Amino acid sequence: MLLPTLAFSQEEAFYIEFKDVLLQNAIEDIEDTYNVLFSYKDDYVKDKRISVTRKKRTLLEVLNELKTQTNLNYKIIEKRYVVVSLAQQEEIDNTKKLDLVLIKSYLTKGIEKNSDGTYKLYPSQLGILPGITEPDVLESIQLLPGVLSPNETASGFFVRGGYADQNRIIWDGINIYHKGHLFGMISPLNPNVASEINFINKGTHARYGERLSSVININSKNEIANTLNTEIGINGVNADAVIELPIIKDKLNIQASLRRSYTDVFETFTFNQFADKVFNSTKINEAEEGENDFSFIDYNLKLNYKLNTAHSFYASIINIDNQLDYFSIESNTDRSFNDLLNIRNAGYSLRWNFKWNNKLQQKTQAYFSDYELNYNFLTFENNEQVSNFEKRNIIFDSGLSTELNYRVSKKFNYDFGYQYTLKDVAYAFLNTTNLRFVLDSEENIVQTHSAYVNVDYKNPNFFDISFGLRNTYFQELDAIRLEPRLLVFKDLSQYFKLQASAEIKNQIISEIDETVFSDLSLENRVWRLANGENSPIINSKHASLGFIYSKSGFSVDTDIYLKRMKNISALSLGFLNPENIGFNIGNQNIFGADVFLKKRFRRFNSWISYSYINAKSQFSDLNNNKAFNSRTNITNAISTALSYKLHGFQVALGWKWQTGRPYTIASDNSLGDLEFNNGINTGQLPVYHRLDLSSTYTFKMSKRNKLRGKIGLSVRNLYNRNNLISREYRGNNSLNDSVEIIERYSIGITPNFMFRLYW
Numbered sequence: 001m002l003l004p005t006l007a008f009s010q011e012e013a014f015y016i017e018f019k020d021v022l023l024q025n026a027i028e029d030i031e032d033t034y035n036v037l038f039s040y041k042d043d044y045v046k047d048k049r050i051s052v053t054r055k056k057r058t059l060l061e062v063l064n065e066l067k068t069q070t071n072l073n074y075k076i077i078e079k080r081y082v083v084v085s086l087a088q089q090e091e092i093d094n095t096k097k098l099d100l101v102l103i104k105s106y107l108t109k110g111i112e113k114n115s116d117g118t119y120k121l122y123p124s125q126l127g128i129l130p131g132i133t134e135p136d137v138l139e140s141i142q143l144l145p146g147v148l149s150p151n152e153t154a155s156g157f158f159v160r161g162g163y164a165d166q167n168r169i170i171w172d173g174i175n176i177y178h179k180g181h182l183f184g185m186i187s188p189l190n191p192n193v194a195s196e197i198n199f200i201n202k203g204t205h206a207r208y209g210e211r212l213s214s215v216i217n218i219n220s221k222n223e224i225a226n227t228l229n230t231e232i233g234i235n236g237v238n239a240d241a242v243i244e245l246p247i248i249k250d251k252l253n254i255q256a257s258l259r260r261s262y263t264d265v266f267e268t269f270t271f272n273q274f275a276d277k278v279f280n281s282t283k284i285n286e287a288e289e290g291e292n293d294f295s296f297i298d299y300n301l302k303l304n305y306k307l308n309t310a311h312s313f314y315a316s317i318i319n320i321d322n323q324l325d326y327f328s329i330e331s332n333t334d335r336s337f338n339d340l341l342n343i344r345n346a347g348y349s350l351r352w353n354f355k356w357n358n359k360l361q362q363k364t365q366a367y368f369s370d371y372e373l374n375y376n377f378l379t380f381e382n383n384e385q386v387s388n389f390e391k392r393n394i395i396f397d398s399g400l401s402t403e404l405n406y407r408v409s410k411k412f413n414y415d416f417g418y419q420y421t422l423k424d425v426a427y428a429f430l431n432t433t434n435l436r437f438v439l440d441s442e443e444n445i446v447q448t449h450s451a452y453v454n455v456d457y458k459n460p461n462f463f464d465i466s467f468g469l470r471n472t473y474f475q476e477l478d479a480i481r482l483e484p485r486l487l488v489f490k491d492l493s494q495y496f497k498l499q500a501s502a503e504i505k506n507q508i509i510s511e512i513d514e515t516v517f518s519d520l521s522l523e524n525r526v527w528r529l530a531n532g533e534n535s536p537i538i539n540s541k542h543a544s545l546g547f548i549y550s551k552s553g554f555s556v557d558t559d560i561y562l563k564r565m566k567n568i569s570a571l572s573l574g575f576l577n578p579e580n581i582g583f584n585i586g587n588q589n590i591f592g593a594d595v596f597l598k599k600r601f602r603r604f605n606s607w608i609s610y611s612y613i614n615a616k617s618q619f620s621d622l623n624n625n626k627a628f629n630s631r632t633n634i635t636n637a638i639s640t641a642l643s644y645k646l647h648g649f650q651v652a653l654g655w656k657w658q659t660g661r662p663y664t665i666a667s668d669n670s671l672g673d674l675e676f677n678n679g680i681n682t683g684q685l686p687v688y689h690r691l692d693l694s695s696t697y698t699f700k701m702s703k704r705n706k707l708r709g710k711i712g713l714s715v716r717n718l719y720n721r722n723n724l725i726s727r728e729y730r731g732n733n734s735l736n737d738s739v740e741i742i743e744r745y746s747i748g749i750t751p752n753f754m755f756r757l758y759w
Helices: 023-034 059-070 137-141 269-279
Strands: 014-022 037-039 049-057 072-077 081-086 101-103 111-114 119-121 167-171 174-176 194-200 214-220 229-235 238-248 252-261 289-306 311-329 335-355 360-381 384-407 412-432 436-458 464-474 479-491 496-507 509-513 525-529 538-551 554-571 583-601 604-619 636-646 649-658 688-700 708-716 724-730 740-745 750-758
Touching: 014 023, 023 037, 023 049, 023 059, 023 583, 049 059, 059 072, 101 538, 101 554, 119 137, 137 194, 137 214, 174 311, 174 335, 174 360, 269 750, 384 525, 412 525, 436 525, 554 604
Parallel strands: 037 081, 167 214
Antiparallel strands: 014 049, 072 081, 101 111, 111 119, 119 194, 167 174, 194 214, 229 238, 229 750, 238 252, 252 289, 289 311, 311 335, 335 360, 360 384, 384 412, 412 436, 436 464, 464 479, 479 496, 496 538, 509 525, 538 554, 554 583, 583 604, 604 636, 636 649, 649 688, 688 708, 708 750, 724 740
């Protein structure tokens, strides 16, 4: 098969003009006009401005003009990539490994899609997105095709029909289990610290295991800054500070951040809207008298040390902590209640990078993650405690890994690696009145040994192929799982690309729906490990095929996929299945399609995304063994946005629409009790839609120093739509207990603000 020889647009001449604009903005227009992609460090182009008179120019003529005005070098590689370097730098080696970017500024500036199937996000470069004023990692990902968050939480999103617990979140090599501040409404990760994020939803590299649906690999800065950089900020819920402190020039620096809510001192309208959404249909919202003391804090600390050109060392710490203390009094009685909740996730990692030679490099890493959830529901009569319901969930997750990267040539690249992990997971539900009763508990330990190889072959005249093979031994389960991975990329023409992938994955840790009664009824999900019995290893097979068309600022990205998951478990409710209360093992089949269209023209950026999902689940002894709609089955979803940028001002308006989630229909019988006779998830909630707005303005405080400022305003659910997002049932798995309907609604109109200073 021969690759067609086409005239590249950079050899053509176009009218182009710039009047005292930032170099970074000019580069974006040049990329669209000449269909090229620039690669540069932010520091190279920062604060540089250019002016170019209106004239018909080729790309080379434009680059020569830029070189004259900016004192930077511009080198074209493979007829499509422009590498920007400092004038005093040596020329870039043509063998330098560059990521092949398929679509730059995917949703907005700072998000790109690469030929390896991954999305890369750069928070420091991130443009404006509707409903978001800060570069939040998890909120930004939810706007990508095939990613849905029907519960409107930061980390509780579904990727291609998979469950939220099938998304692996990694921070500097540390596994994160925290669901988010304020029961998921606020991202657990400080958006102003992350440097680069890789989001993978298909064709996963063999180094990644543990989860079925996606990987969100987040890294803080590895570069050693030689200047002091500081920023502070505040929004409607919290305040934060970030600092980069150089210790030894070009050798050692420290990065630190601290973020804390101030809602325990002062409650804003933004926080009250979040709280109303979280606590609706719970005792907190229904109580006539109550005091809600809520706060959160998170911090990061990282040390970067470059011993020499061959050895680099990194140490990272993260801590995320939530506290809730709610006291309520029941009217017309002598009873009172106290909810105490603490959720904490701490993590530590060490990494050593060693460059053996120009072709061989090694990365070795160790990490530890500690997750704890502690909940107590205390009941008092006449100010004396009479009962205590407790929920506990503890995870100790540690690991050691090493990987060799061997770059044979421009065409062949090999990765070899070994990983060891130990997971110790326990949960317990306890109730104490006169005596202490264990309602449900479990503790398991699983050690895993994984070896993998990944081979990348890149040939512009043929195919780009990435093949990986991962082999894992689960020691305590005495099980071996082989996981092949394949990704194929093909340039069909200058503008038209083909992408296909297939992979097998396995997962041993997941969340379960506990039906033990919790009066607070918030985030009532705990993590558990596979035990080989009622919780087997979950298996997923996933294949996809897609095409990408990109030309002159217009892009179309389409993908269809099939996914089959085996050994998923569900804890059946007693009122749905009186004869079989407990775990049921089953399968899930998903067929889906994603379509994304983007058009960028001068200062405007617009996009529309459509996702179709058909997800069916089937469990033994549930629903008469017939398949039913999965709770992730959001059949149709559309999101669209329009943004505008002028100098330091940005504004974005975005609209989301999606079909309602499935739910199980209940009807009243002659005794006034609920009956479930129509099968599981045969009903569908009303359509969901909302309109979001964001606006930011960046400005200089003074021309004499580097002090800068940024202000922002966002409004979620601009027309205050009251969306019903879930309808569930709560009971004690006893036929004598009444069943309660729990309905949850979306967040109402919620303004938020942001103010930051940088120096």
